[in-house]
Amino acid sequence: MLKQPIPYKKIIFVCTNKREDSSTPSCGMRKSEEILSKLKQAVRDRNLREFVRVSKTGCLGKCEHGPNIMVYPEGIWYSGVKEEDVPFIIDELLKSFQ
Numbered sequence: 001m002l003k004q005p006i007p008y009k010k011i012i013f014v015c016t017n018k019r020e021d022s023s024t025p026s027c028g029m030r031k032s033e034e035i036l037s038k039l040k041q042a043v044r045d046r047n048l049r050e051f052v053r054v055s056k057t058g059c060l061g062k063c064e065h066g067p068n069i070m071v072y073p074e075g076i077w078y079s080g081v082k083e084e085d086v087p088f089i090i091d092e093l094l095k096s097f098q
Helices: 032-045 083-095
Strands: 010-015 052-057 069-072 076-078
Touching: 010 032, 010 083, 032 052, 032 083, 069 083, 076 083
Parallel strands: 010 052
Antiparallel strands: 010 069, 069 076
């Protein structure tokens, strides 16, 4: 085992959990995969791949407010995210690099 510091300055976790048999719609049923793709593309477009990792995750436990996204290490939580929110999220992320 090798223990080392995290190789990224920021990690964006996007819940992509799909729970088709539930009365509460899950993030994956609310286009979170599309949001994940747009975030990854925005990171590529802004040449941030060395500093920012976008990763999908399972259920974050707040399905009723989804799609949900967490940004670390700040511990920022976005809920009710839509595809059109991606530029705002990336712009907010970039502020912390300044």
